Each structure stands twice: as C-alpha cells, then as structure tokens.
Amino acid sequence: MMTDWYQRSINALQLNGKGERTQEAYTRAVRMLSTFYSKPPDEIAETELEAYFLRRRNVDHWSPNTMRICYCGIRFFFVHVLQRNWHLFDILRAKSEARLPAILSVEEVRAILRCVRTPHNRAFLSTVYTCGLRLQEAQYLEVSDIDSQRMMIHVHRGKGAKDRFVPLPRATLTILRAHWRTHRNPRLLFPACGRNGRSGATATTPMAKSSVQGAFRHAKRAAGVTKRGVSVHTLRHCYATHLLEAGVNPRVIQRHMGHASLESTMLYLHLTHKGTEDAYALIDRVMEGL
Numbered sequence: 001m002m003t004d005w006y007q008r009s010i011n012a013l014q015l016n017g018k019g020e021r022t023q024e025a026y027t028r029a030v031r032m033l034s035t036f037y038s039k040p041p042d043e044i045a046e047t048e049l050e051a052y053f054l055r056r057r058n059v060d061h062w063s064p065n066t067m068r069i070c071y072c073g074i075r076f077f078f079v080h081v082l083q084r085n086w087h088l089f090d091i092l093r094a095k096s097e098a099r100l101p102a103i104l105s106v107e108e109v110r111a112i113l114r115c116v117r118t119p120h121n122r123a124f125l126s127t128v129y130t131c132g133l134r135l136q137e138a139q140y141l142e143v144s145d146i147d148s149q150r151m152m153i154h155v156h157r158g159k160g161a162k163d164r165f166v167p168l169p170r171a172t173l174t175i176l177r178a179h180w181r182t183h184r185n186p187r188l189l190f191p192a193c194g195r196n197g198r199s200g201a202t203a204t205t206p207m208a209k210s211s212v213q214g215a216f217r218h219a220k221r222a223a224g225v226t227k228r229g230v231s232v233h234t235l236r237h238c239y240a241t242h243l244l245e246a247g248v249n250p251r252v253i254q255r256h257m258g259h260a261s262l263e264s265t266m267l268y269l270h271l272t273h274k275g276t277e278d279a280y281a282l283i284d285r286v287m288e289g290l
Contacts, residue, residue, distance in 0.1 A: 029073030
C-alpha cells in the first residue's frame with residue numbers, strides 16, 4: 001500500500017523540472033482521483049481510471065482545459081512514479097479551447113488602478129500592468145531584481161522556470177521606490193505587512209495573493225467595469241494588447257511576455273482593431289486612382 005504517493009509525486013515533478021504551480025495542479029489531479037475511489041492511487045486499475053475520465057468528461061462536464069490538467073497530472077504520476085505504461089494513456093486527448101481573454105481599454109485600466117484603496121495593492125497592480133507580469137512573478141519580486149541603471153526588471157523563474165528581463169517604465173520605478181520606503185524590507189519588494197501594516201520590514205514571505213485579488217475586485221466594481229472574466233491576470237493581457245496597439249513589434253512583446261512561441265503572442269491580434277484599421281488605410285492608398 002502506498003502511503004507516500006504525494007511526496008513521490010512531488011519528487012518526480014521536481015526532478016522533471018516542473019514549476020511550483022504545475023506541481024500543485026498535477027498532485028491535485030491525483031488527489032481528486034484517490035478521493036473519488038477512496039483508496040490510494042496505486043490500487044486503482046486501468047478500467048477504473050478509464051471510468052473516472054469518462055465520468056469527469058460526460059457527467060461532470062469538465063471543461064477541456066480542466067480535463068487536460070486532469071489527464072496530464074494523472075498520466076505523469078502513473079507513468080513516471082508507478083511506471084505503468086497503460087494503453088489508456090496513449091489515447092487521451094482533450095480538445096483545445098479557443099476562448100479569447102477579456103481586455104480593458106487603457107482608460108478602464110487607469111480607472112481601476114485609481115480605485116484601489118490601499119497604496120501597497122495599488123503599487124502591486126500597477127507593476128503587474130506596466131511590466132506585463134503574472135501575479136506570482138510580481139509577488140516574489142525582490143529589491144535586487146530592479147535594475148534602475150538599465151531600467152529593467154529581472155523576472156526569476158517565470159512560467160516554465162524561465163528567467164527573463166522586462167523593461168521598467170520610469171513611472172513604475174517612481175511608484176516602486178515610494179512603495180519600498182513604506183516598509184524598507186531588505187529583500188522583498190512586496191512583503192506581507194501583517195494586519196497592523198507594520199511587519200513589512202521583517203517579513204520573510206510576500207503579500208498574500210488573496211489580498212491582491214480582493215483589492216482588484218473591489219476596485220473593478222468601484223470603477224464601474226462590468227465586463228466578464230476580468231481578473232488580475234487581465235492586466236497582463238492588457239499590457240500585451242496595448243503595446244501591440246502602440247505599434248510595438250510582436251517579437252519584442254513575445255520576449256517581454258516570456259512566451260515560448262510567437263503563436264501565443266499573436267493571440268492578441270484578435271483583441272485589437274489596430275492592425276485591421278492600418279490595413280484598410282494601406283489598401284485604400286494602394287488602390288487610389290484606379
């Protein structure tokens with residue numbers, strides 16, 4: 001009987017180079033399977049696993065993205081930890097979703113940021129937007145990651161455990177300096193300040209994700225933004241879209257966003273009319289005088 005499956009799974013995921021969030025998602029998928037059958041995963045048969053996948057797909061109606069995480073997490077565990085190369089794993093496929101993310105205008109983003117009541121949350125969300133960061137990337141920024149000479153931010157271990165440099169706007173540097181002076185933590189840029197707001201200088205952990213997400217939701221309502229699917233991560237999508245609308249080369253945006261493929265960056269072409277408007281103007285000019 002396997003009683004240490006969780007630790008064995010984490011060990012294998014770390015050796016495989018998977019990021020922290022991937023480790024959490026994959027082990028959660030295995031835990032849900034184990035809970036469903038009320039027994040450890042090494043006692044689950046291939047037929048039971050097939051029935052579980054069909055239940056999640058046809059009865060629970062899990063989305064394709066959720067099914068993909070389920071498949072990947074369970075497949076990784078059974079193949080690399082239990083060493084069971086079942087035929088079932090060769091036929092698993094989750095169809096791709098082609099959903100476009102919600103996008104805000106520059107004015108809407110600024111309206112939301114103006115409505116953030118607490119200065120530390122405003123500084124955090126401003127940094128996420130103006131540097132195109134993922135929430136967790138901003139959470140773990142350190143003072144030493146800010147290069148004010150080159151006006152760059154060093155993002156450590158982004159998605160896929162990849163480092164990258166992103167441009168640091170001067171306005172953002174001013175915000176970060178003012179924010180740091182409120183806590184003066186020697187290492188963390190966004191430390192957990194505690195309920196009294198005075199623990200920032202000695203904090204060893206970053207501010208809570210739930211705190212930032214709650215502040216964003218309140219500000220969104222206060223700003224009168226009612227679009228569906230708008231979250232902190234939307235600010236990152238807005239960063240890419242607004243740069244594209246300003247004429248920044250997609251290859252440059254790809255590098256700043258940390259996208260492995262240009263295809264991921266080109267998604268933002270669907271979210272703006274800028275390229276279409278330019279194309280119409282160019283076509284009119286070429287066809288003039290016929």
